[in-house]
Amino acid sequence: MIAIAKISALISFQLFKSGTAARYADRLMGSPERLRLQKLIDRLDLAKKPAEIRVEQLLYSGGAVLITLLALSANRLIGCVAAVLIFLGWLYPASELEKKIERKNRNIALDFPGFYSMAYYQYAKSVNIYLADVIRDYLPSANPDMAEELGVMLDNIEYGEEYALKQFKKRVPLHYIIKFCDIMETRLKGYDNISQMEYLKNEVDEFRVVALEDDLKRRERSNSRLQLVLIAVLIVYIAIYYLFTVLDSIKMFQ
Numbered sequence: 001m002i003a004i005a006k007i008s009a010l011i012s013f014q015l016f017k018s019g020t021a022a023r024y025a026d027r028l029m030g031s032p033e034r035l036r037l038q039k040l041i042d043r044l045d046l047a048k049k050p051a052e053i054r055v056e057q058l059l060y061s062g063g064a065v066l067i068t069l070l071a072l073s074a075n076r077l078i079g080c081v082a083a084v085l086i087f088l089g090w091l092y093p094a095s096e097l098e099k100k101i102e103r104k105n106r107n108i109a110l111d112f113p114g115f116y117s118m119a120y121y122q123y124a125k126s127v128n129i130y131l132a133d134v135i136r137d138y139l140p141s142a143n144p145d146m147a148e149e150l151g152v153m154l155d156n157i158e159y160g161e162e163y164a165l166k167q168f169k170k171r172v173p174l175h176y177i178i179k180f181c182d183i184m185e186t187r188l189k190g191y192d193n194i195s196q197m198e199y200l201k202n203e204v205d206e207f208r209v210v211a212l213e214d215d216l217k218r219r220e221r222s223n224s225r226l227q228l229v230l231i232a233v234l235i236v237y238i239a240i241y242y243l244f245t246v247l248d249s250i251k252m253f254q
Helices: 002-023 031-044 050-074 076-082 084-125 131-141 144-157 161-171 175-188 194-253
Strands: none
Touching: 031 050, 031 084, 050 076, 050 084, 076 084, 084 131, 084 144, 084 175, 084 194, 131 144, 131 161, 144 161, 161 175, 175 194
């Protein structure tokens, strides 16, 4: 029953957002902002409209206003600090989409060298290779984000390899992917550009090494920060423990 109630509440909220977006929020957006949000939505293939994101911004900011007013009634300083939440609440819906796209692009970039190596070696052996076959061979070992993009690419290949390549670099405008698509489009025109593919492979291999080193450093920094947080929590715990011990001792002598 609780699960059904939660689902019902979620559906009602979604309907409220959609209805409010259709009626009012769309009027509160300029064309540049609507276009920017639409690009974020398209990149993540979300079933929502830019106006719905504007409704989320208004809801988060409105909630932050209420929190700020309550904090001001309790303490002026805390209220001033809480006012920052209004700004953060406005930014959160769009920035969260941008972070998701950034993570998605990073995962694709890290997985692309493996995909390109397979493509390079197959095309180096024979010119009679279909891109769809290369994609199907690589899909089982692709990470979820890369697999999703390659799956879309497979669907687009039904309309032609050139169309699929153009859509791929449009969806994921990363440097090496754009170069890969340009090279493959050139091959479709009948040019044997295996030397360009080899040059790109060297670049991609170098990128893979640098990316792995950066990922290792990021993990080390994350572990160091976690250790510092744990030490800080331990220090606070010890300080509180000794504070209560001292207070108990004082009470005994009173």
